[in-house]
Amino acid sequence: MKSNPSFESSTRNQRPETRNLLTHTRNGWYCPQGDFYIDPTQKVDRAIITHAHADHSRWGMKHYLSHHYNEGVMKRRLGKDISFEGINYGEKRHINGVQVSFHPAGHIPGSAQIRLEYKGDIWVITGDYKCNDDGLSTPFELVKCHHFITESTFGLPVFNWESQDKIIQQVNDYWASCVAKGEHLILTAYSLGKAQRLLNLLDRSIGQIHCHGAIVEMNRGLEESGALNNCSKDFHDYLPLKDFSPKNGETCLFIMPPSGISDGFLKKLKNYRTANCSGWMALRGRQRWDNLDKGFVISDHADWKELIWACKETGAEDIRAVHGYTEVLERYLVAGF
Numbered sequence: 470m471k472s473n474p475s476f477e478s479s480t481r482n483q484r485p486e487t488r489n490l491l492t493h494t495r496n497g498w499y500c501p502q503g504d505f506y507i508d509p510t511q512k513v514d515r516a517i518i519t520h521a522h523a524d525h526s527r528w529g530m531k532h533y534l535s536h537h538y539n540e541g542v543m544k545r546r547l548g549k550d551i552s553f554e555g556i557n558y559g560e561k562r563h564i565n566g567v568q569v570s571f572h573p574a575g576h577i578p579g580s581a582q583i584r585l586e587y588k589g590d591i592w593v594i595t596g597d598y599k600c601n602d603d604g605l606s607t608p609f610e611l612v613k614c615h616h617f618i619t620e621s622t623f624g625l626p627v628f629n630w631e632s633q634d635k636i637i638q639q640v641n642d643y644w645a646s647c648v649a650k651g652e653h654l655i656l657t658a659y660s661l662g663k664a665q666r667l668l669n670l671l672d673r674s675i676g677q678i679h680c681h682g683a684i685v686e687m688n689r690g691l692e693e694s695g696a697l698n699n700c701s702k703d704f705h706d707y708l709p710l711k712d713f714s715p716k717n718g719e720t721c722l723f724i725m726p727p728s729g730i731s732d733g734f735l736k737k738l739k740n741y742r743t744a745n746c747s748g749w750m751a752l753r754g755r756q757r758w759d760n761l762d763k764g765f766v767i768s769d770h771a772d773w774k775e776l777i778w779a780c781k782e783t784g785a786e787d788i789r790a791v792h793g794y795t796e797v798l799e800r801y802l803v804a805g806f
């Protein structure tokens with residue numbers, strides 16, 4: 470927690486004390502006034518979901534409120550009969566006197582920061598976010614607030630992302646070098662978010678892309694809900710993995726979730742290289758540790774400077790970090806911007 474000098478203290482004095490508009494419980498973040506949870510970890514009646522990743526959007530809630538882009542993916546993962554209520558960015562709902570709205574988090578398509586307002590006091594919980602526009606997700610929107618609960622997955626100064634264009638160029642170049650040597654390339658990436666980013670940007674003139682079934686499923690869910698409306702014309706130019714059969718001379722790019730690679734599949738390929746696309750690839754030794762030929766540092770989370778920027782620009786007087794390197798980020802904020 471910290472005091473932000475850019476916050477106007479006059480506003481602070483006029484507001485009632487709502488220290489507990491959001492409070493951390495064993496079920497996740499809870500709003501007692503509104504009687505709802507944000508990304509709950511256990512079964513609850515009313516869940517507000519920031520995005521469809523499995524560690525935020527869990528099974529067993531009586532009612533889900535989330536951005537309507539998430540409906541297709543969430544119903545595929547949690548069951549088509551879940552009680553799902555869709556909402557747009559910027560649209561307002563009032564729940565037991567608390568005004569609730571969703572604002573783009575730029576993390577993956579459909580991801581949102583949740584803004585709560587009660588008696589003039591404004592809270593924002595980010596879920597996962599990144600501030601750079603990936604060209605597919607609705608870009609991050611900075612929301613002014615008094616209380617800011619930020620993720621800090623990559624909250625260390627060593628995490629400092631290069632531009633997306635530069636990294637994609639590196640992936641294309643590496644893929645082309647594999648093709649030139651007659652090698653397939655297995656690119657591991659999360660099936661929701663990262664895989665779509667790659668499909669949106671990789672250069673199809675290099676070769677054929679095959680996607681693991683889990684990624685194909687996510688694409689269907691996103692498309693059904695309109696979350697791929699901004700995608701490039703090449704996005705859908707790929708084949709499902711099940712349609713792959715090794716032919717003489719043809720080398721392909723396989724986009725796979727890390728858990729989707731079987732020994733049988735690797736045997737079929739014979740000549741191949743492996744690479745991973747993740748922010749964790751920024752850690753020295755990680756590539757070797759994961760037994761990869763190559764690591765590309767491309768993340769759907771904010772890096773250190775984005776986290777600091779967001780914390781500062783919200784104007785929040787009260788900042789809490791959750792996930793990842795929370796202490797480092799909080800200590801830095803206490804020391805001053």
Ligand SMILES: [Zn+2]
Pocket residue numbers: 520522525576597
């Ligand atoms: Zn996420």
Ligand SMILES: [Zn+2]
Pocket residue numbers: 522524525597
């Ligand atoms: Zn997460």
